[in-house]
Amino acid sequence: MTETTTTTEPVYVVDELISKDIDAYLDQHEHKTMLRFITCGSVDDGKSTLIGRLLYDSKMIFEDQLAALESDSKKVGTQGQEIDFALLVDGLAAEREQGITIDVAYRFFNTEKRKFIVADCPGHEQYTRNMVTGASTADLAVILIDARKGVLVQTRRHSYLCHLIGIRNIVLAVNKMDLVDYSQEVFDKIVADYTEFAASIGIESFTAMPISGFKGDNITTLSPNTPWYQAPRYAGITLVDHLETVEVLSSVDADKPFRLPVQWVNRPNLDFRGFSGLIATGSVKPGDAIRVLPSGKTSKVSRIVTLDGDLDEAVAGQSVTVCFEDEIDCSRGSVISTADNPPQSADQFEATFVWMADEAMTPGRAYWFKLGTQMVSATVHEPKYTVNVNTMEHLAAKTLELNAIGVAELVTDKQVVFESYADNRTLGGFILIDKMTNATVAAGMINFSLRRSQNVHWQALDIDRKQHANLKNQKPAVLWFTGLSGSGKSTIANLVEKKLHRMNRHTFLLDGDNVRHGLNKDLGFTEADRIENIRRVGEVAKLMTDAGLIVITAFISPFQADREMVRAMLPEGEFFEVFIDTPLKVAEARDVKGLYKKARSGQLKNFTGIDSPYEAPRNPEVRIDTTTMSPEEAATLIVDTLLGDI
């Protein structure tokens, strides 16, 4: 250490134990528990300084790092000749240059009692998604306030986000107390302001502490500078003492009913069948009665298998492999639960979303929905409202933009085993994945399932789709034409239907323009309306295939995700994507309906190919190049493909 470092000595005695009795030290380390926490605040609040201080005081900084830190502090530091702890934790090169923290960085340190993982999160509003990410695994949040500034808009935002993601342990760290002469009055005023705000958003309790990350006050030892900071009026403990003793999430989860989402089925030979996963909540013992969801089948646990031998009990937070007494269906996506208190299944939910992608949410579009080990397709309705994260006001909205938080309904294409996020983070938290880019676009938390999904059941019909098809002596199918306006979809579709009709096939042609005169006359041409247009046509086509028909559709249907949505509605092998591939300049030159001219002159908005994109099919069942093929040849190829295939 040099003269420029501050005077608060670390209080840890671990060093002595390491050199005197390494076995005792290892024994102590072996029994440490783990706490994950996040620190929220902006650069100005001294967040990085606080983390640097924690690493420093717990001796997690090696001498070579300290030497680099000292020289960096003099070169680029913001603390004059003193050590700039913030330099220890600001990682990426761009961040060092700009002097800001952009991404979530994870740091590690130990004390005698616990190992800590700190998620260092950026504070600005444009990094809301990063903060939510860091908060999602945290047991506790340290919310930093600059004692000179008091409760700010960002304090409210950070507190709201931590509360939203379900962090129950909140520490209000009033930092930079050294710059307000360790004033009790200043501290009291801030705590009073925060108490009022916290109650208004539903935070029931928090722990407030006067600290200085820079000087080290009340970090590891109670500071002589704040003699007034004593129980019972105040918490009266240091930050590290608090972090060492607060209850961790996995202990809370262990007291809930048993839930194990199945990741993988272990089947090395015919004599062994085990189900592997991380226990989300509760505990399990051999002999326990279990139920597998969504099938609802029951059995008993026969073994809990690990490489080190069978276990007598396993609890929340452990990765295990369990075996059953009976051979019952169970695979990835299933949830193993205690038999008498299973979670529910549903396919419609109200959820709170945090939007994480640059591209805004598109209501009606199909996204991948991943919850635990379940992956299904889902569409999100228009939001009921978004939340202004600075004022907590509810605002009306048509969509969710990057970093927006809002509440909306969600519909999945299959039943999902779930619990509300408040009851179970694992079975209530989910992500949405864009089907085109595969990016994670949103995080969501299930509030509750919607009643209608539980009360509307499928009516079993005696005459099923197979019997309808048999009577017509054909296999139903959908020939889904897609292509630019003027590419020749309607012309070729018409020829295809005539050919099939002559061959005694029962067909029906759904044409884009015709459907918009009736079924879909309430829809316009915005992206959301176009998706709804396709969804309805898809549902109608599906009903027609249930009736045994060969359905031909001719719609521009420009988005891959929407065509995939219709494909997913139908049984495997019944959806034929027919790509009428006409280059834009050819279609525009033809301009049969004069629409391109209108679009080019700006009279027509959202026109595909002009100011709205067309996503060409990646792997269509049939591709028709109209620049080399006549309509007649095209129709023949399509019919041959269809009949050759079915």
Next chain:
Amino acid sequence: MSPLYGQGKDTKNGEVMTTLTHLERLEAESIHIIREVVAEAEKPVMLYSVGKDSAVMLHLARKAFYPSPPPFPLLHVDTTWKFRAMYELRDRMAEESGMDLLVYHNPEAMEKGINPFDHGPLHTDMWKTEGLKQALDKYGFDAAFGGARRDEEKSRAKERIFSFRTSSHGWDPKNQRPELWNLYNARKNKGESIRVFPISNWTELDVWQYIHLNDIPIVPLYFAEERPTVERDGMLLMVDDDRFPLEPGEVPLMRSVRFRTLGCYPLTGAVESEAKTLPEVIQETLLTTTSERQGRAIDKDAGGAGMEVKKQQGYF
């Protein structure tokens, strides 16, 4: 670790209660990650460098799938310049685990006889960085497990557990997917591959302690022993075979040394030590005054941002 789980000690309202220890939670997290990859990737592989981190990662994989062997091969991107003791342990562990071992040598580096004595940084670049890319492309692996930890280096502290690489194996730190709860999005675009770091949240001490508790075999070079060494540029290098070019009159001295990290023997500095047991090694590690990667030259290449630049170019 004994099957007696839950030996962590916490105090609640003044009473001591037992709960999962930090190592048990880390172990469970890592196993969960490894299983997710196997469930969602098409062709996973585990990069095996024979060091202590690889040893822990391999052990976790065996735990994840027991009684089955891990359902993926081990890949060693070799430089031909590793310590002999590393090759011995590598072959033994592949056999014990029942996994296939793939060893890859960059043919161009082989042909040109690239070596650490004559070619400087090109040695790492061609054998390791290029070799890794070639190997992944050759076999078409879409997910590769690596033993990197977030506590090793600043840019790793911000890297995701599922870290995506472009078709040319580049890393874009500005464009990482958010990773919430323990939900991993393993869906990739055409040409992309994933590097997965199951022990991201482990520290060096955690790794040592886990090896100790589980009796995991590691290369004996981690323990002190009398070894033939010479001093070059302030580094103690071990003369592991007769390819080591000695200066005229230079005679290797027997010194009691051990290694904190293992790589190519002519590039890996030894430390003088008497630590012959794991607790002694851990003791020395904790009391030592230089951080782990200091023994390797790679971080210093481009100022403070050395590793970040390397990773953008495709280094693991």
